[in-house]
Amino acid sequence: MAYQALYRVWRPQRFEDVVGQIHITRTLQNAIEQSKVAHAYLFTGPRGTGKTSAAKIFAKAINCENKPVKEPCGECDACRGIQDGTVSDLIEIDAASNNGVDDIREVRDKVKYAPTSVSYKVYIIDEVHMLSTGAFNALLKTLEEPPEHVIFILATTEPHKIPLTIISRCQRFDFKRINQQAIVDRMKHILDDQGIKYEENAIIHVGLAAEGGMRDALSLLDQAIAYSEDDQIHLDDVLAVTGSIAQGQLLTMIDALKDKRAKEALQQLDELLQAGKDPSRFVFDFIHFLRDILMYNSADGMEEALVRAIPDQQFHETRSKVDPDWLEQAISILNQTQQEMKWTNSPKILVELALLNMQEIDQEKVEAPAASAPSPELMQQIAYLEKELKALKEQGVAMPTEQPVQEQRPRANSNRQSSYRTPHEKVRHTLSEATKEDVSHVKTNWASFMEGLKKTSAPAHAKLVNSTPRAASSRSLILSFKYEIHCSLVMENQEMIETLLSEFIGKRLTIIPVPDQEWDSIREDFLNQQPEEVEQTDEQVQQEQEEDQLVSEAKKLVGEDLLEIKDS
Numbered sequence: 197m198a199y200q201a202l203y204r205v206w207r208p209q210r211f212e213d214v215v216g217q218i219h220i221t222r223t224l225q226n227a228i229e230q231s232k233v234a235h236a237y238l239f240t241g242p243r244g245t246g247k248t249s250a251a252k253i254f255a256k257a258i259n260c261e262n263k264p265v266k267e268p269c270g271e272c273d274a275c276r277g278i279q280d281g282t283v284s285d286l287i288e289i290d291a292a293s294n295n296g297v298d299d300i301r302e303v304r305d306k307v308k309y310a311p312t313s314v315s316y317k318v319y320i321i322d323e324v325h326m327l328s329t330g331a332f333n334a335l336l337k338t339l340e341e342p343p344e345h346v347i348f349i350l351a352t353t354e355p356h357k358i359p360l361t362i363i364s365r366c367q368r369f370d371f372k373r374i375n376q377q378a379i380v381d382r383m384k385h386i387l388d389d390q391g392i393k394y395e396e397n398a399i400i401h402v403g404l405a406a407e408g409g410m411r412d413a414l415s416l417l418d419q420a421i422a423y424s425e426d427d428q429i430h431l432d433d434v435l436a437v438t439g440s441i442a443q444g445q446l447l448t449m450i451d452a453l454k455d456k457r458a459k460e461a462l463q464q465l466d467e468l469l470q471a472g473k474d475p476s477r478f479v480f481d482f483i484h485f486l487r488d489i490l491m492y493n494s495a496d497g498m499e500e501a502l503v504r505a506i507p508d509q510q511f512h513e514t515r516s517k518v519d520p521d522w523l524e525q526a527i528s529i530l531n532q533t534q535q536e537m538k539w540t541n542s543p544k545i546l547v548e549l550a551l552l553n554m555q556e557i558d559q560e561k562v563e564a565p566a567a568s569a570p571s572p573e574l575m576q577q578i579a580y581l582e583k584e585l586k587a588l589k590e591q592g593v594a595m596p597t598e599q600p601v602q603e604q605r606p607r608a609n610s611n612r613q614s615s616y617r618t619p620h621e622k623v624r625h626t627l628s629e630a631t632k633e634d635v636s637h638v639k640t641n642w643a644s645f646m647e648g649l650k651k652t653s654a655p656a657h658a659k660l661v662n663s664t665p666r667a668a669s670s671r672s673l674i675l676s677f678k679y680e681i682h683c684s685l686v687m688e689n690q691e692m693i694e695t696l697l698s699e700f701i702g703k704r705l706t707i708i709p710v711p712d713q714e715w716d717s718i719r720e721d722f723l724n725q726q727p728e729e730v731e732q733t734d735e736q737v738q739q740e741q742e743e744d745q746l747v748s749e750a751k752k753l754v755g756e757d758l759l760e761i762k763d764s
């Protein structure tokens with residue numbers, strides 16, 4: 197016999213098979229028993245949580261020849277006919293493809309005819325939020341004066357898109373995401389019944405990956421069965437079809453990072469990627485896994501707090517070693533990496549940098565402030581990665597940009613795409629106001645500022661390590677970066693960095709990042725254009741002096757703390 201997909205074979209036929217929605221199924225059963233059936237229902241909830249299955253079971257139960265029944269008998273002509281689709285009084289409409297006013301007018305014209313073979317005509321309109329405004333109006337007319345023998349069941353994943361006039365005419369039931377244990381229990385029941393063997397962890401992992409949807413769980417299970425090479429579902433099969441990273445590997449990696457064994461962590465990452473795992477998936481899984489440890493540790497071992505992690509022995513061994521600070525910083529580093537990954541063609545390097553940054557996290561705390569230089573090994577690894585990144589760029593690997601670069605770039609770089617847009621206007625403006633005193637003041641205090649930054653935030657420090665103060669005015673500072681990618685990365689910590697810098701130099705400067713390779717041509721262009729620039733900026737300077745006066749007046753009035761001055 198040909199293999200039939202589990203989610204088809206095991207589609208619930210009775211209310212008791214609808215997993216995790218007992219608050220709904222019980223209410224519906226009571227209504228049927230007490231003959232208090234409404235004319236319109238709205239079933240809302242995430243996909244795969246049993247909305248249309250419950251609607252069909254309801255249609256069978258109210259039409260079952262043995263009624264009143266709590267469950268459809270599944271044997272009578274009505275039950276069987278509805279089951280196999282031969283009863284024309286059950287009408288299923290997919291609003292995603294029949295959303296026009298004519299589709300609903302046709303329904304309106306037909307509802308007045310009595311059912312042909314059962315007692316109730318049941319209309320199930322799936323994805324009802326897709327109906328057009330005209331169609332909703334037509335539907336509303338029908339719902340306002342429903343014929344006795346007609347029942348509407350509207351199903352949707354997006355109830356907020358349904359007009360209130362419709363909602364107010366329906367009895368509403370909100371289907372919940374199905375609890376993971378309930379999904380696991382149901383899968384085990386099905387697999388036992390089918391005589392399929394499985395590893396416990398494999399099934400738990402399917403439950404995690406399904407994120408509360410029974411249909412997703414069963415179709416993942418189908419894929420894992422198809423993928424497995426023997427007659428058993430292994431954890432590896434599940435990881436292969438879900439693309440996710442095994443918990444054991446994440447735990448080993450956390451151990452390595454905590455113990456400053458970056459080489460091992462990098463090797464492990466390499467193996468994962470070689471095995472075909474996606475770098476973004478790795479970062480995604482890692483973030484959620486760390487989040488689970490954080491929740492578990494702070495919620496006194498509450499297992500319900502776990503979304504992805506399985507609390508086995510290795511989990512407990514590792515999670516007891518990490519403190520909340522470490523976890524929070526690690527999550528924040530990975531979050532930043534996740535953002536950056538959207539704009540790069542070399543995601544692996546970003547993940548590697550993230551791992552190196554994570555290894556550095558609590559070194560800050562353990563070490564005495566004086567001895568805070570990164571280990572030579574780490575510096576070597578960073579240098580290697582940065583060389584690799586540079587080589588990639590020289591090969592012309594495009595760094596996609598969010599929008600086309602409109603600002604005119606220096607000629608030397610005009611045909612190179614970049615992930616960072618140098619703010620040429622601000623740069624020129626700063627240069628026109630720049631003084632030697634300003635920049636040497638910054639340079640004098642730079643080393644101690646960097647020391648301070650390292651203690652405050654290792655990730656921010658790592659981004660500034662290869663930067664050089666180039667020019668400064670009384671209000672802004674041009675910093676050039678050896679690696680262009682740091683120009684955009686540093687902007688994420690801009691506020692913190694500027695605040696800290698102001699503590700060291702005694703005034704607030706807006707940082708303007710520029711890639712090293714652009715700096716020379718920017719400077720040259722500026723010097724060449726000097727005569728015209730001066731004329732232009734005179735006006736600007738005057739205008740800004742006026743603004744400054746206004747700002748300082750305002751400060752006197754409202755107090756400095758309340759006034760946020762932004763560089764436009």
Ligand SMILES: [Zn+2]
Pocket residue numbers: 259260261262268269270271272273274275276
């Ligand atoms: Zn029946």
